[in-house]
Every structure is written in structure tokens, then in C-alpha cells.
Amino acid sequence: MAKNDSNDTAPSGPAVSEENLLKLSKEVAVKFIEVGRITPASFPEDFKRIHAAIRAGIEKDKA
16 A cells, blocks of 8 residues: 655645635524524624634634
């Protein structure tokens, strides 16, 4: 068997565009709406928190 002589560093995942981040945040928000965790009145603040949490998670994974 041939040994892989690649770098020992872990590959960094593909960059996540702002568009993809927004789409993912929207999908999470929609699921929360479906189960009744988000209401129209609370949507603006809840979406900001969802978006920030996903962004933080992605940035943490890159570090």
C-alpha cells in the first residue's frame, strides 16, 4: 500500500459564502416557525441570533 505524503495539517473546509450562511439561517428559522418556537413578532431578533450562532459556529470550526 502506498502511503499518502500529504501535509499533516487538517484540511480547512470550503469557505461559506454570505449567501449560503443566510440560506442556512433561513432554513433553521423556518423549522423553528414550523414547530412554534418563533412567532412573527419575535422573528427579527430570533433570526439575528440564529444567524450569529451559525456564523460563530462556522468561524470556530475554521480556527
